[in-house]
Amino acid sequence: MAPAADREGYWGPTTSTLDWCEENYSVTWYIAEFWNTVSNLIMIIPPMFGAVQSVRDGLEKRYIASYLALTVVGMGSWCFHMTLKYEMQLLDELPMIYSCCIFVYCMFECFKIKNSVNYHLLFTLVLFSLIVTTVYLKVKEPIFHQVMYGMLVFTLVLRSIYIVTWVYPWLRGLGYTSLGIFLLGFLFWNIDNIFCESLR
Template sequence: MRWPLPHIPYPPAKAGFWSPVTSTLNWCEEDYYVTVYSAEVVNAVTNLLFMWLGIRGLISCRRNQHDQIFSVALCGYLVVGTGSFLFHSTLKYPMQLVDELSMIYTTCLMAYALFSYRRPTGVRLVLAIALAGMAVFITLYYHYLQDPVFHQNAYALLTTVVVLRSMHTMEVTLRPRWRHSREEDRLDRQKKGLPVPSKERQHYENVRDKKILKTMWFMVVYGLSMFLGGFLIWNLDNQFCPQIRRWRHSVGLPWGIFLEGHGWWHVMTGIGAYLYIIWGIWLRHCLNKKQDDYHLHWARFWHIPEVIRITPTAQNGAARAKKSS
């Protein structure tokens, strides 16, 4: 059946400016069918989302005075998008390494941010050396094997460890019953001359932290859904590539762009990874007991969230409004 909507027939795949292909991977998007200067146009252009979000995040980190480790992580996120753009534009092996290994390095940075928090200097140094050594090992071993499955498994394992640990830290930090189980009771604190929060203050903190926790869990589920959904589409793209290519040629351009599964993987994982970094920033402020100094600005789930520092003027206004109510 002929596609009823106006369309442009797909141009044939051909050799391009960067030929020959030297990467160990070549995706379902046909090579150089739009321009001789970009091997996979959709797979390349969808990485602009990484670049935009990376720059946006860096500006936000500086403006809101977030911990420096997250600026470094966002630089890694930006490198992932840039490397992937260059890889899909050229299909050259060195660009493939930049794309894939920067994912490992950025995840290692997030692991350091998580596991080094409030650790002694010696522990932080050992952790840094261990993570750097692991990153070097993965780099060398992957270059030796040149097997993408090894990289994918290493990245999945690292990401799983970091996310699960972050979930645990979030729960024991913000869930009132877990927090209370770790704190000394009020009488012991009084005997030791430690400050004791009033019942009203404790109630306020419990309500506040439960609300934060609810939003954080929504962010976690949303981010994981984006990751897993993108992974599913990417695998379908790999498994049924011949059929999908026939569909794309049937519907023509621009409609065939929406059948580029690897491009959807970039969009969905770009959003999911950015949500994780924002989650990490917000969780760090909660660990520092600065929930009243920062808040998450996220009007709708399809908007891009941002952790914003509350100015003293805004804090005083909120306090007056609460008192008057």
């Protein structure tokens, strides 16, 4: 985490419960964490094209929702890192939970009849999202969000491993390469958090 003594910019004092390692307002007075902000373009632009292509290909709404959810996460993350305001932090973190719930739904329903709806799973994921949202708004503890998000990601990883091991074994290389890249990103994220002072 970055020290609290970073300079103040256009958006005023930091109100978010997190302030990442990047120095605040070091590139421009209008963006608190410049590189963390602009790197979100990869989470905004490609998923928009994915959503459009999904519509053109006549894919089910759940796939379109997945792409749009990624776009919303990217936009929320842009707003959070640009301002370091608590409200914008929620605009980043809560859509992370919601989008992962959409991904979980898609992963568990990917072998079902087209246009069928698993109302039990849908209800469970909506209820989970509501509970996480309510608790997180009360406790305002980033660790709670990270644990809940981690549980969803762990569920996605386990389901992916099952699919590439038993259903589509010819995709095993792609699946494990994707997992390796994800874990490498997670490692770098932790290094950035733990060794921020010495890395700056």
